[in-house]
Amino acid sequence: MLMKLDNIALTGRVLGVLLYAPPESDECRALLATMADPVWLAEWPYGENQAAAQLIAEGIKDQQSETLCEAYQRLFVGPYALPAPPWGSVYLDKENVLFGDSTLRLRKWLRNNGIDTQREQNEPEDHLGTLLMMAAWLAEEQQGRLLQALLSQHLLPWAPRFLSLLEQHAVHPFYLGLAQLAQSTLSAWAEQCSEPVVELELHF
Numbered sequence: 006m007l008m009k010l011d012n013i014a015l016t017g018r019v020l021g022v023l024l025y026a027p028p029e030s031d032e033c034r035a036l037l038a039t040m041a042d043p044v045w046l047a048e049w050p051y052g053e054n055q056a057a058a059q060l061i062a063e064g065i066k067d068q069q070s071e072t073l074c075e076a077y078q079r080l081f082v083g084p085y086a087l088p089a090p091p092w093g094s095v096y097l098d099k100e101n102v103l104f105g106d107s108t109l110r111l112r113k114w115l116r117n118n119g120i121d122t123q124r125e126q127n128e129p130e131d132h133l134g135t136l137l138m139m140a141a142w143l144a145e146e147q148q149g150r151l152l153q154a155l156l157s158q159h160l161l162p163w164a165p166r167f168l169s170l171l172e173q174h175a176v177h178p179f180y181l182g183l184a185q186l187a188q189s190t191l192s193a194w195a196e197q198c199s200e201p202v203v204e205l206e207l208h209f
Contacts, residue, residue, distance in 0.1 A: 064179020
């Protein structure tokens with residue numbers, strides 16, 4: 006099955022922003038306004054995601070005991086231990102550290118292929134949101150070979166584990182639905198990837 010780059014560009018950009026940026030950011034607010042009505046699901050190219058779309062819409066209404074911003078803070082910022090850390094090296098390195106060996110391998114791969122992540126601060130390149138937006142950019146640039154390498158070597162080996170933990174601990178319906186939507190989408194990406202996903206031991 007051939008990878009449809011337009012579909013990856015669309016879904017990678019949406020999921021990447023929502024899993025990376027705080028809900029009050031300009032990028033997120035625009036997407037939240039669109040996704041408040043599940044009609045967007047008709048444009049989503051992967052899987053049956055009606056339940057996820059309903060959860061997302063419910064969470065955007067922000068009528069929960071925990072606000073969307075509070076849920077983002079708890080799940081992605083802290084101050085307490087994150088139940089589902091969004092960085093690859095936490096899963097791929099035995100010490101569960103940031104900037105671990107897997108991050109350094111990714112950094113070398115990016116440098117060797119002339120890819121600039123344009124990060125605003127000193128943060129690891131292997132944040133799932135960053136990698137999803139990078140996949141979207143490679144798809145937009147028609148860089149199919151590099152996209153397949155990014156997915157098979159640096160994203161798909163650990164992302165399903167993160168999304169599974171996010172789904173278990175999300176509590177807030179928005180992030181529960183988002184985890185389900187991302188899981189089904191990445192599963193479709195893996196099916197379309199002609200390079201086999203590298204099997205790496207996970208430590209978290």
